[in-house]
Amino acid sequence: MGMTMTQKILAAHAGLPSVKAGDLIEAKLDLVLGNDVTTPVAVNVFEQAGFTRVFDPEKIAIVLDHYTPCKDIKSAQLCKRARDFAHRHGISHFYDVGEVGIEHALLPEKGLVAPGELIIGADSHTCTYGALGAFSTGVGSTDMAAGMASGKNWFKVPAAIQVRLTGKLHGWVSGKDVILHLIGLIGVDGALYKSLEFTGPGVASLSMDDRFTIANMAIEAGGKNGIFPVDEKTLAYEEGRVSRPFTVYEADEDAEYERVVEIDLDTLQPTVSLPHLPSNTKTAAEVAGLPIQQVVIGSCTNGRISDLRVAAEILKGKHVANGLRCIVIPATQEIYLQCLQEGLAQIFIESGCAFSTPTCGPCLGGHMGCMCEGERAVSTTNRNFVGRMGHVDSEVILASPAVAAASALKGCVAVPE
Numbered sequence: 001m002g003m004t005m006t007q008k009i010l011a012a013h014a015g016l017p018s019v020k021a022g023d024l025i026e027a028k029l030d031l032v033l034g035n036d037v038t039t040p041v042a043v044n045v046f047e048q049a050g051f052t053r054v055f056d057p058e059k060i061a062i063v064l065d066h067y068t069p070c071k072d073i074k075s076a077q078l079c080k081r082a083r084d085f086a087h088r089h090g091i092s093h094f095y096d097v098g099e100v101g102i103e104h105a106l107l108p109e110k111g112l113v114a115p116g117e118l119i120i121g122a123d124s125h126t127c128t129y130g131a132l133g134a135f136s137t138g139v140g141s142t143d144m145a146a147g148m149a150s151g152k153n154w155f156k157v158p159a160a161i162q163v164r165l166t167g168k169l170h171g172w173v174s175g176k177d178v179i180l181h182l183i184g185l186i187g188v189d190g191a192l193y194k195s196l197e198f199t200g201p202g203v204a205s206l207s208m209d210d211r212f213t214i215a216n217m218a219i220e221a222g223g224k225n226g227i228f229p230v231d232e233k234t235l236a237y238e239e240g241r242v243s244r245p246f247t248v249y250e251a252d253e254d255a256e257y258e259r260v261v262e263i264d265l266d267t268l269q270p271t272v273s274l275p276h277l278p279s280n281t282k283t284a285a286e287v288a289g290l291p292i293q294q295v296v297i298g299s300c301t302n303g304r305i306s307d308l309r310v311a312a313e314i315l316k317g318k319h320v321a322n323g324l325r326c327i328v329i330p331a332t333q334e335i336y337l338q339c340l341q342e343g344l345a346q347i348f349i350e351s352g353c354a355f356s357t358p359t360c361g362p363c364l365g366g367h368m369g370c371m372c373e374g375e376r377a378v379s380t381t382n383r384n385f386v387g388r389m390g391h392v393d394s395e396v397i398l399a400s401p402a403v404a405a406a407s408a409l410k411g412c413v414a415v416p417e
Helices: 005-014 039-048 073-088 103-109 124-132 141-150 175-186 201-205 208-221 232-238 305-315 333-341 344-350 401-410
Strands: 024-028 031-035 060-063 093-095 118-121 135-138 152-156 159-166 194-199 225-227 259-264 271-273 281-283 294-297 325-328 376-379 395-398
Touching (some): 005 024, 005 118, 005 135, 005 194, 005 225, 031 103, 031 141, 039 073, 060 103, 103 124, 103 208, 118 141, 124 208, 124 232, 135 225, 141 152, 159 175, 175 208, 175 271, 208 225, 208 232, 208 305, 294 305, 294 401, 305 401, 333 344
Parallel strands (some): 060 093, 118 135, 159 194, 159 259, 294 325, 376 395
Antiparallel strands (some): 024 152
16 A cells, blocks of 8 residues: 555655554654743753753754743743753754744744654644644653654654545635534544545645644644645745755555545535534534633634734724623734734724733633633634633633634624624
């Protein structure tokens, strides 16, 4: 049998002619990523193991994005631990307050990810970079430590699910609706330790931001990774960002997939995930009118400039509902500047939104949007588990930027008009 895209990338990085699902391999890494929460743990493991040097300071990225600007003494101590390690080892790609962005938007923006590369990150949403035709996956801090020291990691080659896309998105429907629909179809364990490989004529119609969103949430279906084919849009995105050589891999015609899931993009509607699982999906129309107290627009899933343009288009000239808090967070400093230059920041502020510096904060109940008991939010983030954004008796509804903005105006779940 032939190989999938993922299997070809893993085989190349393991120095093998071929691999198959279930094989255990040792593969070379192109990039190792950590953040302010996971890097200090990895540093402890690194030093306890007696390592004194990283394998390549150019191939490690440390991004202080979760609790920054630091919300308390503990988060400041974590950042200092990561900061000291980065300075001591000459880590080139170190991003601190003022230059930081949400890691999974920042790394592609900075050109740190290219097609065909193998990336691990001590954050589960590292699978985002599959949008660029790379194999990227989240690992624990121990694996991050091993990767920083050796430039290698062990992997079990995943089996694959083919997600075949046809048609085109319409209206306010976006990549967020695609991935929520898929997770609703297959469940939060439907792709457990499998590669979600997106194919079909519908891929060409998706923007790069749509692809980043979809790949970002592969983990919410249990996936080891999500990956898109490399096409003209991918190469156009990388132009001016990546100057090093890279390899484009394509799945073999006889590649083996455990399952094929068909999605007709023409038929999709704005979709939400109700508490407390991403798989608990309904169309926004089915639950319209459900009261909310907060809206969050941002995160590594939906904090890119196209997301914020959509939200601003819906909010322009209007005001968020009385008594509702709407928090807008650009994913990177570059996107923040674009919001200023395009007048989006003014739209958000005049609409009654809080407009924040880049941070992951509210997504994990860290800061900039924690909820108390009995509160409910519509959020463009990626997880709605119990207590995810604060109190265990609060609730999170996952949605696209369009649904989130429309809901902010109504004070309840709403379908964008």
